[in-house]
Amino acid sequence: MLSWQWPYLFYLLPLPFLIRWLMPAVDSTTGAIMVPFYTRLQQLGESQKGKSISTFFSALFALLTWACLVAAAAHPIWVGDPTALPQDKRDLLLAVDISNSMRENDMLVQSQYVERITAVKAVVGEFVKLRSGDRIGLILFGQQGYLQTPLTFDNKTVNQQLQEAQLGFAGNLTAIGDAIGLAIKVLRGRPAESRVLILLTDGANTAGTEPSAAAKIAAEAKIRIHTVGIGADSKRVRGLFGTTRHTNPSTELDETTLQEIASTTGGQYFRARNPKELQQIYAEIDRLEPMPEEQTFRPKKSLTFWPLSIALILSALLALARILSNINLPRNSATQGMEK
Numbered sequence: 001m002l003s004w005q006w007p008y009l010f011y012l013l014p015l016p017f018l019i020r021w022l023m024p025a026v027d028s029t030t031g032a033i034m035v036p037f038y039t040r041l042q043q044l045g046e047s048q049k050g051k052s053i054s055t056f057f058s059a060l061f062a063l064l065t066w067a068c069l070v071a072a073a074a075h076p077i078w079v080g081d082p083t084a085l086p087q088d089k090r091d092l093l094l095a096v097d098i099s100n101s102m103r104e105n106d107m108l109v110q111s112q113y114v115e116r117i118t119a120v121k122a123v124v125g126e127f128v129k130l131r132s133g134d135r136i137g138l139i140l141f142g143q144q145g146y147l148q149t150p151l152t153f154d155n156k157t158v159n160q161q162l163q164e165a166q167l168g169f170a171g172n173l174t175a176i177g178d179a180i181g182l183a184i185k186v187l188r189g190r191p192a193e194s195r196v197l198i199l200l201t202d203g204a205n206t207a208g209t210e211p212s213a214a215a216k217i218a219a220e221a222k223i224r225i226h227t228v229g230i231g232a233d234s235k236r237v238r239g240l241f242g243t244t245r246h247t248n249p250s251t252e253l254d255e256t257t258l259q260e261i262a263s264t265t266g267g268q269y270f271r272a273r274n275p276k277e278l279q280q281i282y283a284e285i286d287r288l289e290p291m292p293e294e295q296t297f298r299p300k301k302s303l304t305f306w307p308l309s310i311a312l313i314l315s316a317l318l319a320l321a322r323i324l325s326n327i328n329l330p331r332n333s334a335t336q337g338m339e340k
Contacts, residue, residue: 001078001079002076002077002078002079002303003076003077003078003079004074004075004076004077005074005075005076005077006073006074006075007074009070009073009074010070010071010074012070012073013066013067013070015066016062016063016066057321058318058321058322061314061317061318061321062318064310064314065311065314065315065318068307068308068310068311068314069307069308069311071307072304072307072308072311075302075304076302076303076304076306076307077300077301077302077303078300078301078303079299079300080299080300080301090131090134090135090194090196090289091134091135091137091151091187091190091191091194091195091196092131092134092135092136092137092196092198092289093136093137093138093139093151093183093186093187093196093197093198094124094128094136094137094138094139094158094162094197094198094200095139095140095141095145095179095180095183095197095198095199095200096120096124096138096139096140096141096162096165096200097141097142097174097200097201097202097203098117098140098141098142098165098166098167098168098169098170099142099143099167099168099170099171099172099173099174099202099203100142100167100168100172101116101174101202101203101252102115102116102117102120102167102202103115103116103117103167104116104202104231104249106231106232106235106249106250107119107232107274107275107278108232108274108275109274109275113235114275116202116230116231117165117167119230119274119275119278120200120230120278121162121163121165122275123275123278123279123282124162124200124282125159125162125163126279126282127282127285127286128155128158128159128162129155129159130286131155131286132153132155133153134153134155135151135152135153136149136151136152136153136155136158137149137150137151137152137158137186138158138161138162139179139182139183139186140165140169140170141170141174141175141176141178141179141182142168142169142170142171142172142173142174142175143170143171143172143173143174143175143207143208144170144171144175144178144207144208145170145175145178145179145181145182145208146170146182147182147186148161148162148165149161150186151186151190171207173206173207174201174203174204174205174206174207175205175206175207175208175209176199176201176204176205176208176211176214176257176261177205177208177209177210177211177213177214178207178208178209178214179199180197180199180209180211180214180215180217180218180225180261181208181209181214181217183197183199183218183223183225184214184217184218184221184223187221187223188221188223192222195221195222195223195224196223196224196225196226196289197218197223197224197225197226197267198225198226198228198285199225199226199227199228199258199261200227200228200230201227201228201229201230201253201258202229202230202231202250202252202253203252203253203254204252204253204254204257205254205257211257211260211261212257212260212261212264215260215261215264215265216264218264218265219264219265219266223265224265224266224267225261225262225264225265225267226262226267226268226269226270226285226288226289227258227259227261227262227267227268227269227270228258228269228270228271228272228278228281229250229253229255229258229269229270229271229272230253230272230278231249231250231253231272231273232249232250232273232274233248233250233273234247234248235247235248235249250273255269255271268288270284270285
């Protein structure tokens with residue numbers, strides 16, 4: 001698309017006509033010349049006719065040159081199509097508890113209970129799909145922590161690794177502090193404004209590093225940790241004689257520690273008692289950690305050299321025409337003298 005940086009300069013186009021109109025007229029009257037022969041008079045008429053044509057083309061070239069100079073001064077620019085700018089996205093680590101306690105089927109879905117890990121795979125998998133522009137990594141932890149998927153833009157692989165996670169693979173205990181420590185190693189070298197860890201567990205730290213100490217180190221490394229505690233507060237259990245009683249399957253959940261981790265690192269703590277709440281939590285985290293808006297730019301190319309080149313060519317042609325006219329004038333005078 002053609003654009004002009006200073007289009008108001010086109011108001012200067014009529015300036016030559018304005019100057020000619022304002023300047024006083026030049027007195028072009030000359031004394032009468034007695035020509036004794038009609039042939040000489042006819043030759044003079046033809047010479048004047050050629051002179052008027054030459055004057056017309058000279059004026060036309062001069063006006064075109066002026067128009068090109070004004071166009072060059074207005075700075076023509078060719079603006080290209082919008083192009084996306086490369087930009088840094090967020091580095092987002094997901095830490096998911098895969099200890100055997102995640103087998104507890106207290107997640108109520110359409111009047112039926114499903115295992116915690118099943119609900120987590122469904123909800124977190126959808127969350128991963130939404131974050132297609134971020135580098136996402138996956139940590140699975142139990143008694144030990146494993147970097148299952150390094151930071152990558154390939155969210156399909158991250159989701160696949162999550163869906164294939166097996167409970168008990170990392171041990172039966174829960175090492176929350178070790179999972180945070182592993183996340184620190186992964187995120188420490190990344191840009192400070194994009195270091196985020198989302199840690200999900202249903203229990204308390206029963207192995208490895210103390211979570212509070214790990215959280216302090218994470219805060220020093222400017223890593224923001226959002227913690228999610230999963231597990232229902234109440235579950236109906238049918239007894240031997242058909243009676244129903246309510247139990248609390250989340251007695252082992254250490255909410256105090258999870259709240260402390262989030263508070264220390266500038267994150268937030270969330271409580272998911274059912275799949276719907278878990279879905280709302282990850283939607284809220286998606287809002288708290290928005291992906292950077294896509295920025296575009298339109299490449300610009302200056303076209304000033306085109307009108308300047310045309311003006312230069314026209315000026316050269318006009319000067320050449322003047323030189324040739326001055327050369328031919330003495331020759332015509334000499335020829336007329338010989339005819340006398």
